[in-house]
Amino acid sequence: MKYLKLTDRLLKIASLVDKDKRLADIGTDHGYIPVYLLNKNTIQYAILGDVNKGPLDNAKKEVMRNNLIDKVDLRLGSGIEVLKPNEVDEIIIAGMGGMLINDILKANEAVAHTTEKLILQPMQAPEELRMFLYKNGYKIIDEHLVREEHRLYEIIECKYEGLKEQDIEPIYYEIGQKLIEKQDPLLKDFIENKIRINENILRKLDGKDGDAVSHRKSIINKKIEELNNLLNK
Template identity: 65%
Template sequence: MKLTNRLLKIASLVNENKRLADIGTDHGYIPVYLLNEGKINFAILADINKGPLENARSEVKRNKLEDKVDLRLGSGIEVLKKGEVDEVIIAGMGGILIGELLEANKEVAHSVEKLILQPMQAQEELRRYLLNNGYEILNECLEKEDFRLYEIIEARYTGKNTTIDDEINYEVSQKLIENKDELLAEFIDNKIKKYNNIIEKLGDKNSEAVIFKRNLANEKIEKLKNLI
C-alpha cells in the first residue's frame, strides 16, 4: 500500500510504539501503514459514517491486522476514553470542525501526548482556537500534493494560553518560519497572490467597505512580504 505525500507526512509524525487513534479514518490507510511498518502496535480507527468505517474494516482484514485495531463508529474523539491512546490524528477536515471535535471531549483532548491535525481549510481559525484554549503548537510542517500545499500541526494541551505578537502568525505559523520549511516561500507567495486577487476583484470602487477591505489586503501583503 502506497500512501500519498500528505498521508505519508502525517504518518511520519506519529511516534514509535504509541497507541494511536485515527479520527475520520476513511480507509484506515495511515494506521494500517504504521502497523505494517511495525512503528505502532495498536490503533483505534474511527469514523462518523458506516461506509468509510467498513472500507477501513476491509483494509484491516486484507492486511490481517484484526488483533491490533479497534474500529469505532461515532463522532470525532467522543468515541475515545481517557487513557486509551497516546496520540490522535484528525486529518482532512475543516479547521473549525477540528476545534469543535476537540471541544466536544476535552478530557481526551487534554490528556493525550500529542494531536496531529491537518485542516483542509480555516487553518488560521484552528491555530487561534488552539493557542487561546491552552494548547501548545509543538511543530508545524507543509506538504505538497497535486499542486496543493497542506498545513500539518502538532499540538498538545498544557493549560497555558499563548499570545501572538502579530495576527499574521495565525495565518503563517511562527514554527514554519523558525524551521525554514522548504515550502515556506511558495506558501507565502500563494497567500500574497490570494490577497492581490482580492484587491483586483474590488476594482476601483471607493465605498467605505471596499476601502477597508482593500487596505486590509494591502496590509496583509506587506506583512507577508516581511516574513520572507
C-alpha cells in the same frame, strides 16, 4: 513486506507518529495511515473512528485485507467522542476544516487535554485552528508543509499544556511561527501563494466603492505587506 503506498500528504502525517504508541485516527476514511503504521510495526495498536458507516466499512475491509483485525478497534461516532481518556497516546485528525477540528477538540476536552500529541491537518481555515490552539492552552510543538500535486498542505503537531491565552500577531495565525523559525523548505512557495491569493482578491475589488470595500482593501494591503516582510526575513 510490500507496504501500502500512501500519498505524500498521508505519508508525511504518518511520519509524525512516534514509535510504539497507541494511535487514534479520527475521520479515518479507508484507514490507510494506521494500516501502514501497523504493517511497519511502528505503533502498537490503533482506534479507527469515523462519523459515517461507509468509510468505516472501507477501513474494516483494508484492515481485514492486511490481517490486522486483532490490532485495531473500529468505532462509529463523532470525532474524539469515540475515545476515553488515556486510551491512546497520539491522535490524528486530518482532512477536515479547521473549524470542525476546533469543534472536535472542544467536544471531548477530557481526551484532547490528556493526549500526548495531536497531529492536525486542516483542509481549510488553518488560521482559525491556530487561533483556537493559542487561545485554549495548547502548545504548538512543530509545523510542516507538504506538497501533493498542485497544493500545499499544513500539518500541526500540538499538545495541551494549559498555557495562558497567547496573544500573537494575527499574521502568525495564517503563517505558523514554527514554519518561519525553521525556514521550512516550502515556506517561500507557501507565502508567495498567499500573496497571490490576496492580490487576486484586491483585483476583484477594483472599481468597487464604499466604506466597507475601502476597509477590506486596507486590511488586505496590510496583510500583503506583512507577508512580504515574512518573505524577506
